[in-house]
Amino acid sequence: MRFFLLLLCLSMVSTAWAQVVVERNVVVSTLAESEVEAKPFLLHEAVAGLIREKGVELGIDPTVLDSRLTQRFEAFFSAYKERRLAERFGREKVPTLSEDQRKAFLNELEGERLLELVRYARLDKLVDTHTFKSIERGPDSSWKASLNLTLNLVSVKNFGRRLMTPVDQQFERLFLVTEVEALGFSWEALGVKDESSFQSSLADSWEKWLTANAPENLGRVEICDQACADVFARWLQRPVDERWVVSETILNGLWLRVTFKLRQLVHRPGINEWEFEWSGSAVLQDADTKTVLASLTLERETKTWRGLEQKAMNSALASAMYRSALEPLTRVVRRIREAHRPGRVTRLFVQGHRQLGDLLSLIELLKKEGKEIELDIKLDTFDQREARLNCSYRGEEKSFTDLLSRLKALRSSYSYRLVSDLTGAHPLVKFVAE
Numbered sequence: 001m002r003f004f005l006l007l008l009c010l011s012m013v014s015t016a017w018a019q020v021v022v023e024r025n026v027v028v029s030t031l032a033e034s035e036v037e038a039k040p041f042l043l044h045e046a047v048a049g050l051i052r053e054k055g056v057e058l059g060i061d062p063t064v065l066d067s068r069l070t071q072r073f074e075a076f077f078s079a080y081k082e083r084r085l086a087e088r089f090g091r092e093k094v095p096t097l098s099e100d101q102r103k104a105f106l107n108e109l110e111g112e113r114l115l116e117l118v119r120y121a122r123l124d125k126l127v128d129t130h131t132f133k134s135i136e137r138g139p140d141s142s143w144k145a146s147l148n149l150t151l152n153l154v155s156v157k158n159f160g161r162r163l164m165t166p167v168d169q170q171f172e173r174l175f176l177v178t179e180v181e182a183l184g185f186s187w188e189a190l191g192v193k194d195e196s197s198f199q200s201s202l203a204d205s206w207e208k209w210l211t212a213n214a215p216e217n218l219g220r221v222e223i224c225d226q227a228c229a230d231v232f233a234r235w236l237q238r239p240v241d242e243r244w245v246v247s248e249t250i251l252n253g254l255w256l257r258v259t260f261k262l263r264q265l266v267h268r269p270g271i272n273e274w275e276f277e278w279s280g281s282a283v284l285q286d287a288d289t290k291t292v293l294a295s296l297t298l299e300r301e302t303k304t305w306r307g308l309e310q311k312a313m314n315s316a317l318a319s320a321m322y323r324s325a326l327e328p329l330t331r332v333v334r335r336i337r338e339a340h341r342p343g344r345v346t347r348l349f350v351q352g353h354r355q356l357g358d359l360l361s362l363i364e365l366l367k368k369e370g371k372e373i374e375l376d377i378k379l380d381t382f383d384q385r386e387a388r389l390n391c392s393y394r395g396e397e398k399s400f401t402d403l404l405s406r407l408k409a410l411r412s413s414y415s416y417r418l419v420s421d422l423t424g425a426h427p428l429v430k431f432v433a434e
Contacts, residue, residue, distance in 0.1 A: 021129075022151065024050060027144040030114060035135050038143040040118050043130055046147055047123040051156070058153070060160060068163040072170075073120050076252075080116060081109050092425070125220075126155045158216065165217040169340055172219045173253040174210065175287075177232055178203040180321075185264035191310045198318065205322045206258065210329065215337035218254075235287070252341075253287040256332060258325060260298065273306040274313055278321055282328045284335060289345040291392060294335040296328040344397060347380070348389040348404075352431030354414060359387050361412040362429070366391075369406065373399050404429060 024046040032038035055062030085105060086094055124130075130149040137143050162170055178199045187194050203223045210221045224232060231250060259280045266275035280298035285291065303320050305313050353359055363377050373393040380388040393400055404420040404427055414433055421428040 021148045022050060023133075023146065023148050025144070025146050027138075027142055029140070029142045031111070031141055032143060038135065038137070039132065039145075040124065041114065042132075042135065042143060042145045042147065043127075043149075044118045044121065044123050046130075046145075046149060047126055047151070048121075050149070050151060051126075058151075058156065060156070065160060065163065069121060072163065073117055076120055077113060077116055081106050084109055122219075123159075126152055126159055128152045161216045162219065166340075169217045171217060171252060171254050171286075171336065171339075171341075173250070174214075174218055174221045174336070175224045175228055175232070175250065175253060175255050176203055176207055176210065176221060177224045177229065177255060177257040178206070179257070179259045181259075181261050183261055183263040185267070189264075189267075190314055192314065198314070201318050202258075202322055205318075206325065206329065209326065210256075210333070213330070213333055215333055218336055235290075250287040254293070254336065255283075255285045255287055257281075257283045257285075258298075258329075259283075260321060262321070265302070266304070271306060272308065273304065274308075274317075275302065275304040276317060277302045278324070280325075282325065282332060284332050286339075286341050288341060289392060291341070291345070293339045294332055296331060298325055298328055344394070344400070345390070345392045346397075346400065347426045348377075348391050349426055349428045350387040350389065350431070351385070351428065352416070352433070353387060354431075354433075356382060358410075358412045358414070358416070358431060359389075361410055362418075362431075363389065365407065365410060366403070370400075370403055373403070375400070375403070401427060 026042050026045045026049060028038070028041045028045050030038060030041045032041065051058065051060070051065065052062045055065070085097075085102070088105060089097060128150040130147055133146040133148060135143065135145040180195050180199050180202070182195060187198065190198070192198055200223075207221050207223050214221060222228070232255065235250065235255070259282075260278050261280060262276060262278045264274070265277050266273065277300060278298075279300040282294070282296045282298060283292065284294040286293060301320070301324050303317070305316055308316060350359060350362065353362075359379060359382065363379065366377055367375055369375075370393060373395045375391060375393045378390045380390045382388075391400070401420075401422050404422065407418045407420065407429070410416045410418055410431070417432040417434055419430045419432055421430065
């Protein structure tokens with residue numbers, strides 16, 4: 001609480017720190033081979049050192065700031081090493097590795113610790129400008145530099161607030177995916193080459209709005225470009241419980257997919273009249289677990305324009321569509337502020353059921369027995385042979401498997417004995433009719 005109150009004092013600190021260029025001399029030990037590789041490490045140390053030395057003047061407690069950052073990073077780096085381990089040897093082979101194999105690989109990854117800390121902390125985002133006056137490599141593995149920088153007090157305040165946010169409520173980035181499907185007309189008819197130019201104007205406007213209205217537990221908002229869209233397409237295909245394959249670029253992030261269907265109802269060239277109708281959806285998902293945090297409908301709207309030149313008409317259409325999404329986006333922001341990322345996600349397979357009612361009874365039983373681990377369950381697929389449930393919960397994996405082992409009987413339309421099989425890649429519950 002003390003740290004939080006001190007951070008609030010930033011609003012009362014003189015704006016001099018946001019206006020005056022500060023000179024810093026720093027030395028960093030790193031294996032970087034070039035100035036380009038070394039600069040991010042040097043800038044990180046310059047900002048960190050400035051905050052440590054001038055914490056009182058900035059209205060923050062640098063000791064607590066360091067402690068919080070270290071604590072968060074250690075948890076991140078531990079998970080990072082586990083993911084790299086699974087990527088290197090395969091998820092199914094990790095349990096069979098010898099202790100020496102495991103230790104040797106993890107020790108190699110320690111060489112990446114400083115680089116990952118710089119990427120994780122992103123202290124470069126706390127400065128408005130920076131310039132390297134000099135930079136040179138020492139005789140050992142050190143680099144030293146002199147640089148000027150201008151610290152942004154608002155960014156420092158937001159950085160501190162994010163560190164105070166519980167880990168399961170902290171989201172590093174929101175990736176905005178914008179899609180507009182044309183119905184009943186071609187983009188060329190609007191005088192644009194394709195949908196990308198029209199979509200980009202909407203995405204730019206929504207990105208600015210989301211950035212201005214972002215909750216404290218969200219780092220930043222990014223428009224999803226083509227490379228990002230490719231990552232998103234691959235992400236959509238991966239199994240819900242394979243968190244270890246989440247790339248570092250989207251880890252601890254959010255996907256916000258805003259989709260519109262745009263239909264041309266009328267075009268009367270003689271009087272230059274256009275009538276359009278659109279509707280859509282906004283879906284917010286956690287990038288780590290694929291959990292749907294919000295799914296909102298963008299209600300159908302119809303607008304008519306007359307007497308406008310093509311460029312003005314396109315602008316008016318984009319502006320109207322932009323405004324129609326603001327109320328749903330306001331709810332998205334509220335949901336981000338309240339959201340908790342589940343600690344674990346897994347699939348549960350079910351066999352031996354006779355009808356859908358049996359599965360619904362099982363879900364009800366599991367939720368009742370799993371209150372302590374905040375178990376949430378959604379039916380993914382269902383047929384007469386097998387069903388699949390997506391489960392999210394908090395705590396250790398053992399807490400979930402212990403819960404399954406405790407289940408002995410279920411009364412639905414029929415009486416069943418429940419048998420759990422936890423030996424496979426995914427847990428399985430079998431209905432045995434009595």
